Amino acid sequence: MGRAPCCDKANVKKGPWSPEEDAKLKSYIEQHGTGGNWIALPQKIGLKRCGKSCRLRWLNYLRPNIRHGGFSEEEDNIICSLYISIGSRWSVIAAQLPGRTDNDIKNYWNTRLKKKLLGKQRKEQQARRGSCPKQEMKRASGNAMVSDNENLNPYWPELPVPAPIPYPNEEPRFNDHSSIRRLLIRLGGRFSDDGQPLQNGTNLHLPIDISSVQQPFDHSVNFLSSAPMNALNNPRSEFANAEYNMEGGGLHMLQGQNSFLAELEEMVCSNPQRVDGLEFLYAQDMANNKPGSTSYEQSLSWGETSSLVYPPVASNYEGLQQQGVTQEHDFDELRYPTPR
DNA sequence: AACTCTTCCAACCGCTCTTCT
DNA sequence: AAGAAGAGCGGTTGGAAGAGT
Numbered sequence: 001m002g003r004a005p006c007c008d009k010a011n012v013k014k015g016p017w018s019p020e021e022d023a024k025l026k027s028y029i030e031q032h033g034t035g036g037n038w039i040a041l042p043q044k045i046g047l048k049r050c051g052k053s054c055r056l057r058w059l060n061y062l063r064p065n066i067r068h069g070g071f072s073e074e075e076d077n078i079i080c081s082l083y084i085s086i087g088s089r090w091s092v093i094a095a096q097l098p099g100r101t102d103n104d105i106k107n108y109w110n111t112r113l114k115k116k117l118l119g120k121q122r123k124e125q126q127a128r129r130g131s132c133p134k135q136e137m138k139r140a141s142g143n144a145m146v147s148d149n150e151n152l153n154p155y156w157p158e159l160p161v162p163a164p165i166p167y168p169n170e171e172p173r174f175n176d177h178s179s180i181r182r183l184l185i186r187l188g189g190r191f192s193d194d195g196q197p198l199q200n201g202t203n204l205h206l207p208i209d210i211s212s213v214q215q216p217f218d219h220s221v222n223f224l225s226s227a228p229m230n231a232l233n234n235p236r237s238e239f240a241n242a243e244y245n246m247e248g249g250g251l252h253m254l255q256g257q258n259s260f261l262a263e264l265e266e267m268v269c270s271n272p273q274r275v276d277g278l279e280f281l282y283a284q285d286m287a288n289n290k291p292g293s294t295s296y297e298q299s300l301s302w303g304e305t306s307s308l309v310y311p312p313v314a315s316n317y318e319g320l321q322q323q324g325v326t327q328e329h330d331f332d333e334l335r336y337p338t339p340r
Numbered sequence: 341a342a343c344t345c346t347t348c349c350a351a352c353c354g355c356t357c358t359t360c361t
Numbered sequence: 362a363a364g365a366a367g368a369g370c371g372g373t374t375g376g377a378a379g380a381g382t
Binding site: 015016037038039051052055059088089090091102103106110 | 366367368369370371372373375376
């Protein structure tokens with residue numbers, strides 16, 4: 001048989017934590033540790049909280065050396081770089097940023113970095129359009145007939161509602177991580193505005209060599225926590241079945257960027273005739289999906305596709321090793337050091 | 341001043357994997 | 362071995378705070 005139920009849901013408090021609850025939880029854990037059992041912990045200290053909730057409160061707010069807000073530019077770049085490499089694996093990203101929690105990073109990404117990225121992309125778009133005012137005026141006037149209902153795209157309100165792009169094989173080409181990754185790479189692997197433009201891939205600035213993080217996905221080098229590696233060994237796991245092929249625009253298995261990618265995708269889908277500057281986002285996917293087809297090349301200009309570059313992938317596995325981030329280590333300890 | 345809209349983040353939810361009985 | 366709970370994680374949401382009108 002299994003264990004006892006984790007908690008009495010009906011008799012559990014929800015919502016914001018009071019200072020008294022915080023104090024109780026903090027002082028108990030500092031004195032006794034978690035005891036390896038979060039479920040039993042709230043009863044021990046007389047809190048009407050679910051153990052899960054206690055754990056979250058401790059990890060995200062009460063444990064020592066937590067920093068909130070005030071993300072530095074370097075941290076932005078690290079988050080950006082790791083997101084390029086591994087997607088929304090917030091706990092892994094958090095492990096690279098001492099004092100940051102996965103929840104914080106996740107929030108920061110969703111509320112700021114993502115918008116920063118989209119804003120940057122839009123800036124580029126406007127700059128391009130600015131160089132062609134006649135076309136711009138023509139487009140704007142043509143758009144006057146579009147109903148409010150149809151004109152839902154917040155980023156491209158002046159553009160006509162498009163005919164759907166004829167995707168060759170069912171899948172839209174914003175197939176997730178590879179697309180955003182290319183967008184990030186195009187921006188130079190960094191969010192900050194002072195970054196130099198990417199030139200032949202040589203100026204790409206990645207504070208962390210993401211190749212070391214890619215390793216497990218190459219199925220060749222073990223790294224980080226035991227959990228991902230277990231997942232790799234598990235035939236049911238997404239890791240085991242995924243094809244991680246950075247050069248081929250792969251990473252199809254990565255989840256969690258859906259809404260953001262949908263946003264990006266909408267930018268392009270809504271304006272198939274005018275995708276200046278976004279070609280890089282899906283040109284390669286299309287090439288992959290539809291070898292031999294030239295319909296896209298004919299209807300769209302892929303001038304930048306050839307200049308698409310990827311970050312250098314020279315191994316820096318030693319870097320993570322030096323940080324103690326190897327399979328041998330208890331990665332959870334790195335993420336959530338237990339109070340001593 | 342009052343109202344609406346937007347932004348931000350703490351906390352919850354639900355899922356997967358691991359551990360225990 | 363099977364089934365149930367625990368642990369951990371990522372996605373989502375509710376509401377407070379701030380900004381705009």
